Amino acid sequence: xxxxxxxxxxxxxxxxxxxxxxxxxxxxxxxxxxxxxxxxxxxxxxxxxxxxxxxxxxxxxxxxxxxxxxxxxxxxxxxxxxxxxxxxxxxxxxxxxxxxxxxxxxxxxxxxxxxxxxxxxxxxxxxxxxxxxxxxxxxxxxxxxxxxxxxxxxxxxxxxxxxxxxxxxxxxxxxxxxxxxxxxxxxxxxxxxxxxxxxxxxxxxxxxxxxxxxxxxxxxxxxxxxxxxxxxxxx
Amino acid sequence: xxxxxxxxxxxxxxxxxxxxxxxxxxxxxxxxxxxxxxxxxxxxxxxxxxxxxxxxxxxxxxxxxxxxxxxxxxxxxxxxxxxxxxxxxxxxxxxxxxxxxxxxxxxxxxxxxxxxxxxxxxxxxxxxxxxxxxxxxxxxxxxxxxxxxxxxxxxxxxxxxxxxxxxxxxxxxxxxxxxxxxxxxxxxxxxxxxxxxxxxxxxxxxxxxxxxxxxxxxxxxxxxxxxxxxxxxxx
DNA sequence: TAGAATATCTACTCATGAGTATGATCGAGG
DNA sequence: CCTCGATCATACTCATGAGTAGATATTCTA
Numbered sequence: 001x002x003x004x005x006x007x008x009x010x011x012x013x014x015x016x017x018x019x020x021x022x023x024x025x026x027x028x029x030x031x032x033x034x035x036x037x038x039x040x041x042x043x044x045x046x047x048x049x050x051x052x053x054x055x056x057x058x059x060x061x062x063x064x065x066x067x068x069x070x071x072x073x074x075x076x077x078x079x080x081x082x083x084x085x086x087x088x089x090x091x092x093x094x095x096x097x098x099x100x101x102x103x104x105x106x107x108x109x110x111x112x113x114x115x116x117x118x119x120x121x122x123x124x125x126x127x128x129x130x131x132x133x134x135x136x137x138x139x140x141x142x143x144x145x146x147x148x149x150x151x152x153x154x155x156x157x158x159x160x161x162x163x164x165x166x167x168x169x170x171x172x173x174x175x176x177x178x179x180x181x182x183x184x185x186x187x188x189x190x191x192x193x194x195x196x197x198x199x200x201x202x203x204x205x206x207x208x209x210x211x212x213x214x215x216x217x218x219x220x221x222x223x224x225x226x227x228x229x230x231x232x233x234x235x
Numbered sequence: 236x237x238x239x240x241x242x243x244x245x246x247x248x249x250x251x252x253x254x255x256x257x258x259x260x261x262x263x264x265x266x267x268x269x270x271x272x273x274x275x276x277x278x279x280x281x282x283x284x285x286x287x288x289x290x291x292x293x294x295x296x297x298x299x300x301x302x303x304x305x306x307x308x309x310x311x312x313x314x315x316x317x318x319x320x321x322x323x324x325x326x327x328x329x330x331x332x333x334x335x336x337x338x339x340x341x342x343x344x345x346x347x348x349x350x351x352x353x354x355x356x357x358x359x360x361x362x363x364x365x366x367x368x369x370x371x372x373x374x375x376x377x378x379x380x381x382x383x384x385x386x387x388x389x390x391x392x393x394x395x396x397x398x399x400x401x402x403x404x405x406x407x408x409x410x411x412x413x414x415x416x417x418x419x420x421x422x423x424x425x426x427x428x429x430x431x432x433x434x435x436x437x438x439x440x441x442x443x444x445x446x447x448x449x450x451x452x453x454x455x456x457x458x459x460x461x462x463x464x465x466x467x468x469x470x
Numbered sequence: 471t472a473g474a475a476t477a478t479c480t481a482c483t484c485a486t487g488a489g490t491a492t493g494a495t496c497g498a499g500g
Numbered sequence: 501c502c503t504c505g506a507t508c509a510t511a512c513t514c515a516t517g518a519g520t521a522g523a524t525a526t527t528c529t530a
């Protein structure tokens with residue numbers, strides 16, 4: 001983490017003489033800034049936003065609070081940066097899928113897989129839990145807007161799927177809520193040390209969403225209580 | 236909980252006829268206590284646990300903070316009470332369904348409907364968001380245990396459904412996470428003034444869970460991009 | 471109506487944590 | 501070697517909010 005200055009020390013850098021130190025400095029600074037954001041994400045993830053002090057974050061980086069403030073303007077912005085880092089891959093997924101020739105259901109599935117992986121990522125917690133309360137009105141609006149984009153994107157894909165016949169007709173709004181909710185919730189239970197990788201989890205979820213609980217095979221075996229479980233009417 | 240002194244209070248009670256004032260007092264107290272808990276739930280629901288001070292709750296009840304402390308021991312217990320109030324109907328749903336003769340899928344659906352309604356209730360937020368962080372270790376364990384019971388109950392119903400053929404074979408753990416997640420998330424977006432009632436939302440979700448996104452009808456129309464949307468391969 | 475529970479208020483304490491003022495340090499360029 | 505700017509630490513301020521001490525008010529009982 002602590003990238004001490006890599007200091008190429010210039011020294012006859014090709015012919016180009018001088019803007020290198022400036023550039024190196026700026027790059028260093030950006031690296032450190034990202035380290036701060038990652039440390040914050042990890043801390044928020046573990047203890048929650050309100051139970052994480054900037055002193056905690058600083059301690060995790062082995063620096064002091066003013067140093068943290070040297071890289072971010074305040075705690076709220078810090079959360080916001082974590083949020084952005086978490087949500088970016090989802091936007092990327094939409095872009096990636098945008099111009100694909102494929103039934104909308106498959107495009108939706110691709111987005112959902114990326115979505116699930118993003119939620120299980122280091123920044124998943126921040127992405128999922130930011131906004132609600134504990135944010136200034138302005139910031140809250142901003143985050144809500146970004147989240148809404150994603151919601152609308154999912155709804156659109158569902159509508160397109162219904163149109164092209166690849167998705168069973170349904171209420172796009174409710175379906176989008178159900179899908180996003182299931183995936184968002186991953187942030188509540190997933191921890192690194194899990195047996196499944198984020199990709200595997202996302203894939204499992206997509207399978208569940210696609211198929212539903214009701215058996216596809218016509219079989220439809222028992223419709224009565226099968227083996228054990230006798231009724232004890234008289235309670 | 237608070238076992239108030241049953242107060243034999245010595246004094247030849249025995250034949251004594253009228254503990255009525257005592258009883259009335261106790262009832263009053265219980266009513267007020269519940270009012271405190273409801274007020275807290277509403278406040279937590281709106282502004283979140285950490286952004287709600289006990290002064291806020293007191294103000295909502297038009298009393299002062301010490302009065303609130305007269306009815307609950309501290310903020311954490313207050314959240315815990317809200318949690319219990321929220322989770323009770325879910326436990327009730329399990330009990331209700333326990334001795335039913337019906338395919339497990341239908342029993343599961345009944346539970347999920349109650350679950351959804353509970354999450355959309357006044358206490359839904361507290362039930363869903365409690366535990367995580369911001370709770371003492373002991374309380375956290377307690378709440379986790381109660382939540383785990385519900386999770387295990389859902390998994391059990393899924394397993395039973397797979398056995399009796401009413402549910403498509405799947406990973407019970409992942410499926411339970413998906414279902415609970417989708418329903419839990421309702422607490423994040425549902426507000427009273429919605430067009431749909433909690434019952435309607437719960438029903439809609441169960442329909443989605445059951446059927447899945449893939450069309451049931453064999454039709455399977457377009458498998459290619461349908462109308463607009465031409466590819467711009469060259470990026 | 472005295473006197474007890476019971477119920478509520480006024481006016482604090484005290485810890486925590488966000489954010490800052492100010493000074494030290496260190497590398498680079500002159 | 502000295503200065504300058506970038507970086508980081510020490511040591512604060514200040515607001516907030518949980519929880520409490522010690523009244524006071526309100527009933528009900530005797």
